[in-house]
Amino acid sequence: MTTGPGHERWICYQLVAPMERVLGTAEIERRRDFLQTHADARTRIEVRSAAAGYPSIESERDAVAVSPHIVAGLREAAAQGASAGIVGCFSDPALDAVRESVRMPVVGPGQSSVMLALQLGERFSILSPLDSAVKRHTPRLRAMGVAERLASIRGVGVSVVDLARRANDAMDRIVTVAQRCVEEDGADVLVMGCMSMAFMGIVRPLADRLGLPVVSPVLAALKTAEILLDMGLSHARTAWPEPPEKPYLA
Structure with missing residues (x-):
């Protein structure tokens, strides 16, 4: 897992909108800086935009529409060596689906x-x-x-x-x-x-x-993720079992 100088772990903060198209890349960087400022010295924060979705989540329709991109984003981060993930919305959309899909701890704000x-x-x-x-x-x-x-x-x-x-x-x-x-x-x-x-x-x-x-x-999710990493804990597979492999029919 690559974390950069001075960092032992990295946490992926998954946005729930294509933020660069809604508020610009500067807002993504501002949120990353905010998280990094409050993170432990051992933690590197990466903020990832959703591939597609509504500008914000304000309904179940909005949450359902972006859920596949949340799952895909955090699965990719896990495969790349992320230590933990955060779903970047108070509604915790797709949280259960992500926990089924990855072994790293994933936190809902x-x-x-x-x-x-x-x-x-x-x-x-x-x-x-x-x-x-x-x-x-x-x-x-x-x-x-x-x-x-x-x-x-x-x-x-x-x-x-x-x-x-x-x-x-x-x-x-x-x-x-x-x-x-x-x-x-x-x-x-x-x-x-x-x-x-x-x-x-x-x-x-x-x-x-x-x-x-x-x-x-924001800070509750970040610090919860860090505590789980400090304690070597992740979600129970009995509670969120890995789904059986099957073809996805597009």
């Missing part, structure tokens, strides 16, 4: 950040770009067995792409909705339910302003 939030308070709220996320996230949280600890899922009324472009009023909208999660819903921990929101770098200012923990799915 949604799963990672929610599990971290449970250790920081009794009830958590998810800040999502749009209100439509309530219908999409609730069944996943029930399946994870954490629905009883969920205070609310609230949309901030800004699309994923506009968050990535740092819409002028995005921070004010996020603060307003976050305060409602605390004051009206009883949350004592907040989870950013969008990677573009988390890549804005506002987690600490928001936490300071509200006086409670705010979990970044």
Whole structure:
């Protein structure tokens, strides 16, 4: 496995959109730099764009359409010697399929950040770009067995792409909705339910302003992947068995 000088391992962060066509290659580099800044000194980060897909994931249609490219991207990274993979979306699209397909640990930001939030308070709220996320996230949280600890899922009324472009009023909208999660819903921990929101770098200012923990799915996924590598752990094959070989009929 080639990692470069000073690095013992590399983590592939798989984007879920053809980012160079949506926001440009500079945004891919910015996200890589953000991850690399927060990574362990032994870790090299590589960010890979999806071969095709919608500009963002805001529905099940969007998630299903890009899933084959997520699987293909992380399978290729594993074959090239990646130590671990991250699915770059809070919805964790194709996470189960990728875990069936590779032996390296693969982490979902949604799963990672929610599990971290449970250790920081009794009830958590998810800040999502749009209100439509309530219908999409609730069944996943029930399946994870954490629905009883969920205070609310609230949309901030800004699309994923506009968050990535740092819409002028995005921070004010996020603060307003976050305060409602605390004051009206009883949350004592907040989870950013969008990677573009988390890549804005506002987690600490928001936490300071509200006086409670705010979990970044970007950093939760990165640090979970690093912990798994430190401990020599990966997902159980009994839980995600390797699919039988068969022809794919195009």
